Amino acid sequence: MFAKSKMEKFKLKEIETSKVEVDYVVKTIMLGESGVGKSSLLLSLTGKPFRLDSQPTIGIDFGVKNYEMDYDGEIEKYEFPWKVKLLLWDCAGQERFRSIVKSYYRNANIIIIVFDVCDVYSFECVRGWYKSLEECSDANLLEICIVGNKTDLGNHRKVSYEAGKTLADNLGALYIETSAKDHENVQELLEISLMGLMDKVLKGEIELNRQRKNVFRMGGGSEKKETRCCFG
Ligand SMILES: Nc1nc2c(ncn2[C@@H]2O[C@H](COP(=O)(O)OP(=O)(O)OP(=O)(O)O)[C@@H](O)[C@H]2O)c(=O)[nH]1
Numbered sequence: 479m480f481a482k483s484k485m486e487k488f489k490l491k492e493i494e495t496s497k498v499e500v501d502y503v504v505k506t507i508m509l510g511e512s513g514v515g516k517s518s519l520l521l522s523l524t525g526k527p528f529r530l531d532s533q534p535t536i537g538i539d540f541g542v543k544n545y546e547m548d549y550d551g552e553i554e555k556y557e558f559p560w561k562v563k564l565l566l567w568d569c570a571g572q573e574r575f576r577s578i579v580k581s582y583y584r585n586a587n588i589i590i591i592v593f594d595v596c597d598v599y600s601f602e603c604v605r606g607w608y609k610s611l612e613e614c615s616d617a618n619l620l621e622i623c624i625v626g627n628k629t630d631l632g633n634h635r636k637v638s639y640e641a642g643k644t645l646a647d648n649l650g651a652l653y654i655e656t657s658a659k660d661h662e663n664v665q666e667l668l669e670i671s672l673m674g675l676m677d678k679v680l681k682g683e684i685e686l687n688r689q690r691k692n693v694f695r696m697g698g699g700s701e702k703k704e705t706r707c708c709f710g
C-alpha cells in the first residue's frame with residue numbers, strides 16, 4: 479500500500495513506560511460527528527473494553543501511547559531508534575463543543591477524522607471537518623487519516639471502502655477502516671498515521687520539534703531549531 483514511501487521500512491514497537499526521555503511528542507486529535515465511535519476507538523487503543531452504552535464526550539478526553547520507532551536502513555542525519563510519545567485527544571462531536579474542540583487544533587501533528595460506515599451523513603461531514611482544519615491550522619503540516627469505523631456492522635454498511643478511499647485520496651489523506659467493537663485495525667490506525675507523519679519528517683516535508691538534542695548523527699548535519707515542547 480505504501481510501496482513508494484519509506485513507510486514500510488519503519489518498525490514500530492509500543493513501549494510501556496513514559497519515563498524514558500522522548501525524541502518526539504506527537505499531538506494527535508480525533509474528530510468526526512457525534513456517535514461515530516471516537517471514544518470507543520480511544521478505549522480500544524488504550525486496552526479498555528468496548529462499551530455499547532458509551533456516552534457522548536463532554537469537551538475532550540485524553541490518552542497517551544509510547545512507541546519506539548526504528549528504521550530499517552540508513553538515513554543521513556538521523557539516529558534511530560526514536561522514542562515517541564503520542565498524545566491522543568478525543569474531541570466531542572456534538573455541535574455545542576465545536577469552539578472548544580477547535581482550540582485543540584493548534585500544533586496538532588496528526589488528525590484522525592472518523593465516520594461511521596453505516597451512516598452516510600457522518601461520511602458527508604468528513605469534508606466539513608477537513609475544511610475546519612484549513613481554517614485553523616496549516617493542513618500541509620499535518621498527517622491526516624480518515625477512518626471508516628464500525629465495520630463489524632457489515633449488513634448495515636452504507637459507505638463502501640472505495641468511497642472512503644476515494645475521498646481520502648482526494649484530500650491527500652490516509653484511509654483505514656476499523657471496528658472499535660472488535661478491536662480490528664485500531665492499533666494499525668495509529669501506527670500508519672505515525673509512520674505517515676514520520677515519513678514526511680524524513681522527507682523534510684514536515685518539521686517536528688525534537689525534545690532532546692543529539693539525536694542527529696555526528697557530522698551528518700546540525701540542528702536548526704532549539705528544543706522545545708511541540709504543543710501548547
Ligand atoms: N457496532 C459498533 N458500535 C460502535 C463502534 N464504535 C462505537 N460504537 C457505538 O457507537 C456509539 C457511539 O460511540 P462513541 O465512541 O461514544 O462515539 P463518539 O464518536 O465518541 O461520540 P461523541 O463523543 O458524541 O463525539 C456507542 O453506542 C458505541 O458503543 C464499533 O466499532 N462497532
Ligand SMILES: [Mg+2]
Binds near residue numbers: 516533534570
Ligand atoms: Mg466521544
